[in-house]
Amino acid sequence: MAHITINQYLQQVLEAIDNRDGSFCAEFLSFKHPHVANPRLQLSNPEEKCQQVLEPPYDEMIAAHLRCTYAVANHDFVEAYKCQTVVVQYPLRMAFQAHKEDNWALPLMFAVALDLRIFANNAEQQLQKKGKGKVGDMLEKAAEQLMSCFRVCASDNRAGIDDSKKWGMLFLINQLFKIYFKINKLHLCKPLIRAIDSSNLKDEYSMAQRVTYKYYVGCKAMFDSDFQQAEEYLSFSFQHCHRSCQRNKRLILIYLLPVKMLLGHMPTDQLLKKYDLMQFADVTKAVSEGNLLLLNEVLAKHETFFIRCGIFLILEKLKIITYRNLFKKVYLLLKTHQMPLDAFLVALKMMQVEEVDIDEVQCILANLIYMGHIKGYISHQHQKLVVSKQNPFPPLSSIS
Amino acid sequence: MSRNRSNRTRGAVNLHLQQQKPEAENAVPGPQGSCTTMCPLYELREREAHNRLHRFEILAGTEKDRRPRADVVRTVKEYSRPAAGKDSTRPSDLRPPSVLLKTTCYLIDEIAASPTLQPWTEVYSFVFDRLRSVRQDLIIQRCWGPECKAILERTVRFLLYASFRLCGEPLQLYDPKINDTHLQECLSWLLESYSQQHSTDTTQSQSSAQEEFHALNLLYNLGSTQMMQRVLELPMSMRSSPSVNLALLVSQAFVEQNPVRVLRLARRLDFLQVCALHRHIETCRRKLLLLYSHGYNSRNCRFPVSQLAILLGLDDALTAELCNAHGVTIQGQWVAFSKTQFIETPLTQLRCVKMHNMDMKQKDFNIRSIINGSF
Numbered sequence: 001m002a003h004i005t006i007n008q009y010l011q012q013v014l015e016a017i018d019n020r021d022g023s024f025c026a027e028f029l030s031f032k033h034p035h036v037a038n039p040r041l042q043l044s045n046p047e048e049k050c051q052q053v054l055e056p057p058y059d060e061m062i063a064a065h066l067r068c069t070y071a072v073a074n075h076d077f078v079e080a081y082k083c084q085t086v087v088v089q090y091p092l093r094m095a096f097q098a099h100k101e102d103n104w105a106l107p108l109m110f111a112v113a114l115d116l117r118i119f120a121n122n123a124e125q126q127l128q129k130k131g132k133g134k135v136g137d138m139l140e141k142a143a144e145q146l147m148s149c150f151r152v153c154a155s156d157n158r159a160g161i162d163d164s165k166k167w168g169m170l171f172l173i174n175q176l177f178k179i180y181f182k183i184n185k186l187h188l189c190k191p192l193i194r195a196i197d198s199s200n201l202k203d204e205y206s207m208a209q210r211v212t213y214k215y216y217v218g219c220k221a222m223f224d225s226d227f228q229q230a231e232e233y234l235s236f237s238f239q240h241c242h243r244s245c246q247r248n249k250r251l252i253l254i255y256l257l258p259v260k261m262l263l264g265h266m267p268t269d270q271l272l273k274k275y276d277l278m279q280f281a282d283v284t285k286a287v288s289e290g291n292l293l294l295l296n297e298v299l300a301k302h303e304t305f306f307i308r309c310g311i312f313l314i315l316e317k318l319k320i321i322t323y324r325n326l327f328k329k330v331y332l333l334l335k336t337h338q339m340p341l342d343a344f345l346v347a348l349k350m351m352q353v354e355e356v357d358i359d360e361v362q363c364i365l366a367n368l369i370y371m372g373h374i375k376g377y378i379s380h381q382h383q384k385l386v387v388s389k390q391n392p393f394p395p396l397s398s399i400s
Numbered sequence: 401m402s403r404n405r406s407n408r409t410r411g412a413v414n415l416h417l418q419q420q421k422p423e424a425e426n427a428v429p430g431p432q433g434s435c436t437t438m439c440p441l442y443e444l445r446e447r448e449a450h451n452r453l454h455r456f457e458i459l460a461g462t463e464k465d466r467r468p469r470a471d472v473v474r475t476v477k478e479y480s481r482p483a484a485g486k487d488s489t490r491p492s493d494l495r496p497p498s499v500l501l502k503t504t505c506y507l508i509d510e511i512a513a514s515p516t517l518q519p520w521t522e523v524y525s526f527v528f529d530r531l532r533s534v535r536q537d538l539i540i541q542r543c544w545g546p547e548c549k550a551i552l553e554r555t556v557r558f559l560l561y562a563s564f565r566l567c568g569e570p571l572q573l574y575d576p577k578i579n580d581t582h583l584q585e586c587l588s589w590l591l592e593s594y595s596q597q598h599s600t601d602t603t604q605s606q607s608s609a610q611e612e613f614h615a616l617n618l619l620y621n622l623g624s625t626q627m628m629q630r631v632l633e634l635p636m637s638m639r640s641s642p643s644v645n646l647a648l649l650v651s652q653a654f655v656e657q658n659p660v661r662v663l664r665l666a667r668r669l670d671f672l673q674v675c676a677l678h679r680h681i682e683t684c685r686r687k688l689l690l691l692y693s694h695g696y697n698s699r700n701c702r703f704p705v706s707q708l709a710i711l712l713g714l715d716d717a718l719t720a721e722l723c724n725a726h727g728v729t730i731q732g733q734w735v736a737f738s739k740t741q742f743i744e745t746p747l748t749q750l751r752c753v754k755m756h757n758m759d760m761k762q763k764d765f766n767i768r769s770i771i772n773g774s775f
Binding site: 134313316359364367369386 | 659
């Protein structure tokens with residue numbers, strides 16, 4: 001592949017098209033394929049050559065692709081992105097003309113869509129280094145193009161199920177998710193999620209695509225504080241992610257762990273060691289022991305990592321559970337159902353919680369009661385917390 | 401004045417604000433304005449001829465004339481919606497950044513902060529519109545420089561102050577939603593222009609401005625994880641500055657559902673920060689009553705009203721009013737919290753303005769220095 005001539009390349013493309021071999025053809029358009037490193041193909045003006053061998057619109061599409069390889073060889077990702085936007089237009093046009101009733105070209109669409117997103121990313125990074133360009137601009141434009149591709153697939157009502165372009169929906173949605181997450185516009189994911197939820201193909205797509213999809217939907221649910229749904233989706237994603245994709249499994253775990261912890265399920269050290277996520281070990285320890293001091297220390301220690309992953313704020317929510325565990329310890333120590341509020345104040349002060357007084361203790365307790373973590377009430381007259389004789393600290397997993 | 405109002409109908413605002421920031425800093429430069437007065441001469445003559453001057457722009461002594469004359473040093477270019485066929489890029493109609501900054505300072509110092517111009521709803525209306533026109537000129541000329549930041553900073557402070565001062569005014573005189581939309585736009589534009597500036601180029605005073613506005617943004621958008629995440633990603637020096645740190649503490653207390661702590665920390669805020677936070681304080685007070693309705697729920701609950709008043713930051717009378725509105729029973733000096741009786745949506749229309757933090761007497765503050773940022 002790295003040594004073929006331009007003519008040989010074009011002949012292979014032509015053959016693939018004639019045979020309606022989507023996957024084979026897609027390789028010739030994909031930057032994952034070694035042909036892109038072939039200097040004989042990196043041409044700045046390949047139009048004539050392409051026209052000699054291929055029919056429109058393939059000739060222009062391939063020409064744009066080859067211009068793109070030229071740009072990439074010169075490390076000009078801004079130019080590469082521009083070329084790729086031209087390439088992506090063709091599958092769209094073809095879907096309406098030559099491929100109205102079939103979907104063999106879907107792999108082509110996937111390959112060029114993926115590269116479009118990657119180049120948009122690279123181009124932005126290149127511009128950022130020079131101090132130019134607004135973050136997210138190119139990615140947003142790429143998203144618009146991908147949306148057009150998506151709409152073409154989603155609105156395909158003509159062909160039978162085997163030839164339907166609807167099979168392209170999930171792949172494109174996953175690409176769009178990646179962009180929306182990167183530019184922090186998660187609300188744009190909603191219509192896409194609705195589209196899949198209402199699709200009868202949703203459980204028929206490939207496992208890989210479904211794992212990716214559920215990962216993003218799970219993450220979004222987490223950021224929307226819908227922890228039950230987040231757990232469901234992220235768990236699916238983790239369980240069905242192929243065991244060889246360690247990096248992906250770790251990534252899923254980074255978001256699944258906080259969700260599980262908020263629902264009261266602490267991870268084992270064994271799991272954390274396996275996936276190199278020992279940052280969570282101290283968090284787990286602090287939360288289960290009700291050790292607020294340790295929790296604050298650990299969050300500060302691994303702050304950079306947690307903030308970069310975007311889970312710092314979620315982990316802070318574990319404070320409430322830590323309060324609950326701490327206060328449960330006080331209850332177990334005092335062995336009475338009527339505990340002086342002072343005892344809790346002392347406990348908090350031991351944890352070096354800053355500027356806390358009896359008023360705040362009451363508020364924290366009131367919140368725990370409201371959330372169902374404590375069954376009881378506060379008596380202001382007696383300055384005591386009176387808890388139920390039965391199961392005053394219900395298990396965390398029983399509380400949504 | 402009714403014309404100004406019609407310019408601000410909501411639907412139009414939403415449509416129009418889709419392209420309200422200039423394109424990236426190093427994109428193709430925009431047209432360069434050459435108008436050296438606050439109002440282009442062409443517009444001045446036009447409005448004078450058609451009797452469309454605002455009363456703040458009329459030359460003293462000519463108010464009662466059939467066609468009042470424009471006072472050149474007090475006439476300011478008004479906002480006009482872009483329309484097909486209308487060329488808004490004529491350099492003679494555009495004011496360069498230095499003139500825009502002078503215009504902004506005039507609007508703040510001589511109009512907004514004027515002790516004599518009344519009523520303030522009309523002052524607000526005028527300044528709001530003219531500042532919008534200033535921003536329009538900035539956008540057309542694709543400005544991002546220091547004048548742009550200085551203008552946006554003053555605009556944000558003005559809109560924040562207005563949101564507090566005009567809270568509770570009738571809808572036709574002041575629309576909090578429209579104020580909010582513009583405030584969010586300006587904040588987002590301002591913070592973005594800060595992020596485009598390299599940290600090595602930032603002076604000390606620019607750093608403190610950035611700290612101030614990150615803090616204000618956080619307080620105004622209390623509870624927003626997106627804003628909190630953004631602040632967490634700031635360099636440590638900025639995160640640990642007093643204003644940002646305090647704003648973060650308030651946010652964290654809010655997210656942790658500790659309204660007692662929020663209201664307590666709120667006492668440490670300066671005037672402008674209170675303006676930013678004030679619309680959330682109502683939520684906090686309601687939350688406090690909700691939590692306590694559950695936490696103190698018992699048959700013989702007796703919680704002193706005076707104590708509750710301290711926690712809420714209100715006097716006894718207002719505390720009673722708030723409790724009544726939420727179904728919280730008061731018997732003499734005692735509150736009898738009950739989780740079944742608490743009502744989420746208040747029964748009576750509570751006027752936020754009545755509950756505005758009471759030891760924050762706005763008259764003690766100099767509007768001019770608040771908005772210019774030198775208090």
